Amino acid sequence: MEKFKEMKLFLEELNELLQHLFQCGFSSVPETLLMQMKKISEEAKDYGLFFAAEEMKALFETLEESRHQFQTSFEEPSKRYATLVQYARIAEKQLELLYARELCHESDSASGESIS
Amino acid sequence: MQGLDYLKAIEEEYLIGLTNKGTVKRAIKDLEKTEIQWEKTEKGMLLKMEDIECQLVWPLGESTCSCPSRNICKHIILGVLFLKEQFLGKEEEKQEEKTEILPLGKEAFPSISEYPISKLSRILGVKRYKQIANQLLKGTFPGITQAPSVVTVIFEKEEITVKLLEPMEHSACSCHKKDICIHKAEAILSCQVFWGCVTKEILEETKAEAEAIDYEELHRVANSFQNFLMECFTIGLARSSPFVPESMERLSILAHNAGLADFERNFRELAEEYLTYFKRNVTFSPAQLMKKLTDVFLKSKKLSLVNTKEALSEIAGEFKSSYEETDTMHLLAFGSRNFNSKSGYEGTIVYLLEIKKMEWFTFTKAKPTFYEEEKGRRAGNSAYASSPFGLFCPFSEFSRKEFLLYHPRVNRNNRISSSEKSRGELLGDSSLRKYDLSKFWYDDFYEIFDRCLAKGQEEEQERLIFVEADRMEESVYNEKTQTYSLPLYDKKNRKLVISVRFSKEEKPVIQTLERMEKEREEKQSNSIPIFLGIVFLKEGQLSLYPIEMWKDGDYI
Numbered sequence: 001m002e003k004f005k006e007m008k009l010f011l012e013e014l015n016e017l018l019q020h021l022f023q024c025g026f027s028s029v030p031e032t033l034l035m036q037m038k039k040i041s042e043e044a045k046d047y048g049l050f051f052a053a054e055e056m057k058a059l060f061e062t063l064e065e066s067r068h069q070f071q072t073s074f075e076e077p078s079k080r081y082a083t084l085v086q087y088a089r090i091a092e093k094q095l096e097l098l099y100a101r102e103l104c105h106e107s108d109s110a111s112g113e114s115i116s
Numbered sequence: 117m118q119g120l121d122y123l124k125a126i127e128e129e130y131l132i133g134l135t136n137k138g139t140v141k142r143a144i145k146d147l148e149k150t151e152i153q154w155e156k157t158e159k160g161m162l163l164k165m166e167d168i169e170c171q172l173v174w175p176l177g178e179s180t181c182s183c184p185s186r187n188i189c190k191h192i193i194l195g196v197l198f199l200k201e202q203f204l205g206k207e208e209e210k211q212e213e214k215t216e217i218l219p220l221g222k223e224a225f226p227s228i229s230e231y232p233i234s235k236l237s238r239i240l241g242v243k244r245y246k247q248i249a250n251q252l253l254k255g256t257f258p259g260i261t262q263a264p265s266v267v268t269v270i271f272e273k274e275e276i277t278v279k280l281l282e283p284m285e286h287s288a289c290s291c292h293k294k295d296i297c298i299h300k301a302e303a304i305l306s307c308q309v310f311w312g313c314v315t316k317e318i319l320e321e322t323k324a325e326a327e328a329i330d331y332e333e334l335h336r337v338a339n340s341f342q343n344f345l346m347e348c349f350t351i352g353l354a355r356s357s358p359f360v361p362e363s364m365e366r367l368s369i370l371a372h373n374a375g376l377a378d379f380e381r382n383f384r385e386l387a388e389e390y391l392t393y394f395k396r397n398v399t400f401s402p403a404q405l406m407k408k409l410t411d412v413f414l415k416s417k418k419l420s421l422v423n424t425k426e427a428l429s430e431i432a433g434e435f436k437s438s439y440e441e442t443d444t445m446h447l448l449a450f451g452s453r454n455f456n457s458k459s460g461y462e463g464t465i466v467y468l469l470e471i472k473k474m475e476w477f478t479f480t481k482a483k484p485t486f487y488e489e490e491k492g493r494r495a496g497n498s499a500y501a502s503s504p505f506g507l508f509c510p511f512s513e514f515s516r517k518e519f520l521l522y523h524p525r526v527n528r529n530n531r532i533s534s535s536e537k538s539r540g541e542l543l544g545d546s547s548l549r550k551y552d553l554s555k556f557w558y559d560d561f562y563e564i565f566d567r568c569l570a571k572g573q574e575e576e577q578e579r580l581i582f583v584e585a586d587r588m589e590e591s592v593y594n595e596k597t598q599t600y601s602l603p604l605y606d607k608k609n610r611k612l613v614i615s616v617r618f619s620k621e622e623k624p625v626i627q628t629l630e631r632m633e634k635e636r637e638e639k640q641s642n643s644i645p646i647f648l649g650i651v652f653l654k655e656g657q658l659s660l661y662p663i664e665m666w667k668d669g670d671y672i
Contacts, residue, residue, distance in 0.1 A: 004656075015403065022406045025352020078346045079417060082410035089407060093572070099656040101565045104610045 001106075004099045010047055011092050014040055018085055026074050026081075029063050037063070049091065055084050123200055126176065130265035131196065133279035133288045134177060135188045143193035152198045163195040170195045177286035225267060227284040229313045231304050237326045239301040242375075248302050249323040252309045253316055258302070260310055269303035278303035331423055337374045338420035341367060345413040353402060358394055361387040376419070378433030382412045384460065439525035439533040446471045448546040450648050451664030452515035454621045460485055466515045467580060467648070467663060468532070474555050476577035477530045479504065481511070505540030515664075518543040518550075530577050548582075548646060548666055559584040561610040561658060568651050576650050583612060583647045583660060591633055600626045602633070604644070604660075614647065615659040625662065632665065643667060 017040055020033055037060040044053035059080045066072035131140045153164045160173040169182045170191050181191045237245045251257075259270035267280040276299045277290045289299045296304075308314040344367060348356070364387035371379035386408055392400040415431055422428050447468040456462040463482030470477055481504070503514040505521060520541040525533040532538075558564055558581050568579045585604035591614075592601050602614035614629065616622050632645060645667045649660040 008656075019402050019406055022349070022409075023353045023402065025355060026350045028352065028355075074346055074350045075342075078342075078349050078413060081349060082413045082417075085406060085410040086414065093653075096653050096656050097565070097569055100569075100653050100658050101562075103656060104562050104565070104658060 001099075001102065004095065004102070007047060007095055008092075008099070010043065011088055011095065014044070014052065014084075014088050015092070018081070018088065021081065026063060026066070026077055029067070034060060034064055052084060052087055052091075055080050055087070059084065123196070123204055126196060126200065127263060127265055129263050129268070129279070130281060131193050133266055133281050134286055135190075135193060139188075139190050140193055143190050143197055146190070146194055147197050147201070150194060150198075152195065154195075154199070154202075161195070161199060163191075163198070165191060165194065172196065172199070177281075177283065224262075224265075225280065225282050225307070227282055228267065228280050228304055228307055229311055231284065231308070233305070233308070233314060233318065233322050236301045236305050237322055239296055240298055240305075242326050244298060244302075245326045246323060248305060249319050249326075252306060253319060257310055258306050260307060267303075267307055269306060271299065271302070274299070280304065280307065329425060329428065334374060334376075334422065334428070335420050337370060337376070338416050338422075340370065341379065341416040342413065342420065345409060345416065348409060349413075353393070353405070356390070356393075361390045361394070364390060376432040378431070379412070379415070379419075381433075382408070382415075386412065439527045439531075439535065441523055441525050441537075443524075445477075445521040445524045445532075446518075447477065447521055448518050448551070449515045450546055453625075453661075453663055455482075456485070456619075456621055464511075464515075467577075469553075469556075471551055475530065476556075476580045477526065477532050478577065479532045479534070481534070503540075504534045505538050507540040507542050509542065516546055518546045529575065553582060556580065557582045557584065559586070559606055560608065561606045561612045562608070564612075564651055564658060569653065579651045580663075581649065581651055581660075583649065585612070585644045585647075588644045591629065600629065602629060604647075611658065612651075613654070613657055613659045614649070614662050615654055616661065628665070629662065632667075 017033070017036055021029065021037075024030065024033065037056055041053050041056035041060060044050070044056060059077055062072075062077045062080075066074075066077075128140060131143075150165050155162050157171070159171060160179075161171075163170040163172060168191050170179065171181075172179045172192065172195050176192070176196065177188065179188065179192045179195075181189050183189050183191055240248065259268075259272065261268045261270075265282065269278040269280065270276075271278075275290075278287065278299050279289075280287045280300070280303055284296075284304075287296075287300055289297050289303075291297055291299055293300075305314070309316075309319065344363060348360070351357075364383045368380045368383035368387065371377075371383060386405070389400070389405045389408060393402075393405065418427075419431050422431060447470055449466055449468050452464050452466040454462070454464050461482045462485050463480060466479045466481075468477045468479060469475075481501075501511045503509050503511050503517075505519070507514060507517065507519060509517060520543065521532070522539045522541070523535070523537045525535045525538060527533070561583075564581065568581060583604065586607045587605045589603040589605070591603075593599070594601065598618040600614075600616045600618065604612045604614060606612070616625050616629070618626060635641075636643075645665040647660060647662050648664040648666075649662040651658065651660050653659065
């Protein structure tokens with residue numbers, strides 16, 4: 001159960017970061033958020049989420065590069081970003097299903113605790 | 117044609133087409149007692165009667181009158197009848213002797229026979245044009261009757277009568293649309309094929325042209341969707357312009373015109389989301405908006421690459437689901453729920469179980485609220501409305517009835533259409549005891565995962581189940597999330613939570629559940645109701661949205 005919770009926390013963190021990115025926009029990503037992206041990309045690898053790690057790394061690199069350019073096309077980052085949002089959502093759903101199944105299986109003995 | 121020739125061609129049917137039967141009858145009646153003076157003018161004829169002046173011109177539809185009426189009035193008709201009597205009275209007598217036949221067919225109606233087929237296909241739209249073209253190719257024509265000045269086309273199935281006049285602008289349809297409506301277009305096309313102005317080859321050719329999808333145009337539309345969404349991502353939510361909802365509305369219209377039904381819905385929903393953001397509404401969720409924006413972006417990306425009809429219909433959806441007639445259904449209505457969607461519809465969904473196939477179906481009664489003012493009139497209470505399919509019971513009772521449905525029309529999502537052809541035969545109240553419902557009956561909650569959730573089932577019908585619990589705990593209302601939760605347990609102590617989030621539509625659901633709990637407590641009863649609901653996961657917890665409850669086999 002601890003593993004589920006840890007993974008859930010990581011996915012929440014990933015989602016939060018994607019939301020922050022949506023709030024500030026690709027054209028004005030603060031330095032701290034960029035650093036966070038780099039960190040999350042590395043952490044994703046540790047959790048076995050290799051696709052998320054690669055996409056986040058590529059997104060980080062493009063956005064960091066764009067900070068030093070006057071004109072940048074955000075087509076590629078938009079696609080990566082949208083894919084990452086969808087990926088995180090599917091991962092969360094799968095995790096929730098696995099957790100609920102596990103919880104239900106174990107509930108003969110344990111009193112029903114929630115993933116959140 | 118000269119004025120006299122026009123007068124010759126004008127007959128009662130034509131005048132009725134221009135105005136209506138009542139006006140013509142009144143004019144005929146008034147003809148005897150009205151004194152009319154006339155004089156020839158450059159335009160046509162000037163008629164004076166009492167204090168009214170009528171300027172008759174040819175074609176007659178352009179005539180004017182000094183009375184307040186803005187359409188063809190009684191005075192104009194009176195004038196025409198008067199002139200006919202004055203100038204043609206004697207000639208008609210002669211004609212009767214000669215029995216001269218006035219030209220019939222395409223020669224008498226040049227503006228109908230020469231009406232461009234491309235315009236007709238545009239008015240009818242691809243689907244309708246295809247339908248009528250197929251019918252005409254098979255040789256199935258609507259009822260066409262010709263008189264010297266009017267062609268009457270009757271569409272029996274739709275109970276529509278079209279009167280085509282010369283010139284075309286004055287043609288009339290029983291749907292009362294002034295412009296060229298779909299019925300007029302169908303009537304014109306039928307006449308053109310009937311008269312041989314449009315050959316079968318031309319019809320086949322234009323049918324293929326109408327069916328052809330302009331992928332270049334679609335890709336262009338997809339690119340404009342993508343560019344706008346990219347701009348949203350680039351600028352960021354915090355610096356979004358307050359005009360974003362308007363732009364989304366514009367894009368939804370663009371989607372509508374391109375025949376992209378799902379995109380139209382999506383952009384309308386996005387506009388609503390942005391509005392809640394700008395209004396600082398508590399219901400706004402940035403995560404939800406982010407999810408929707410990215411979904412639409414990825415879909416637009418797919419649209420920009422689409423090149424087959426099948427792929428397009430998967431991405432774009434359809435405006436009106438195509439319903440197909442199936443065999444007679446034996447249905448048990450097991451409850452309903454009200455909804456109010458952000459895409460601008462509100463209504464009731466009734467859940468029906470087909471006993472022979474053991475499959476869930478839904479019937480939706482909805483009305484659009486999109487065009488209504490925010491604080492304006494609301495949709496009426498549908499509970500007192502009559503049931504569909506001619507069933508003799510109010511709509512509020514329809515969701516608890518057992519009936520046979522003849523000529524049902526169903527779409528691919530198991531939705532039943534309220535087609536007038538489908539007729540129902542009431543068999544009584546639906547009951548849990550009468551049939552074997554084990555396929556949807558769960559008293560072991562672990563089984564729910566494999567059958568209803570493992571494959572990521574998204575359709576409600578796939579997650580509709582009856583739940584029989586072993587015990588029940590006291591409900592909790594979470595003030596923060598505004599959610600009512602009622603925990604249920606099976607024999608192996610596995611938990612399933614009845615979960616309802618408070619809203620205007622859900623208030624009665626929560627009240628019913630609370631009342632049930634109170635009654636149980638008062639009577640110190642241990643019996644637990646059977647629930648019918650839609651199962652889902654919420655924060656890792658198996659949950660159920662309740663639709664109906666039964667206690668000792670009776671509805672609560």
